[in-house]
Amino acid sequence: MKNSEVAEIFARNERQAQVRHLFIEDKSIYSYGHHFKVAEKLDDNTALFNSCGYSISTARHKSHILRALKSNGYKVIFIAECDIDNLSKEIRHNENKINELKQKKTRNEITTECKEQAIKEYKEQNNLLIDLAIKKGIIIEAI
Secondary structure (H helix, E strand, O other): OOHHHHHHHHHOOOOEEEEOOEEEEOOEEEEOOOOOEEEEEOOOOEEEEEOOOOOHHHHHHHHHHHHHHHHOOOEEEEEHHHOHHHHHHHHHHHHHHHHHHHHOOOOOHHHHHHHHHHHHHHHHHHHHHHHHHHHHOOOOOOO
């Protein structure tokens, strides 16, 4: 079995599969052990995805998993360590990125388009994070 196959199995809601350094347990998928949770499914169409970096091989695992989740119609919420307690921190991080992008000067139409797309994606992520906070009854610090 390949890493990409384990990622697909995870996205299709199967609860167990494993290949060398990538494995599924219940609603979560891990790279190289329980110390690095790559993603956790919240429901049948929403998943938390670890926004933290790691090794090159874990980056490949993350790429397979993200591709599988998106191709199976999941809304993906990027959050540090798949930890809901990081909601405020992640929202603040996204707001800072939006502000940096807004202040950044662009040289041409293409870079302006890319900048606008990045701002849109950060805003969409924040909307998903806020919806998740409301759904879970979590109080978010004021930004």
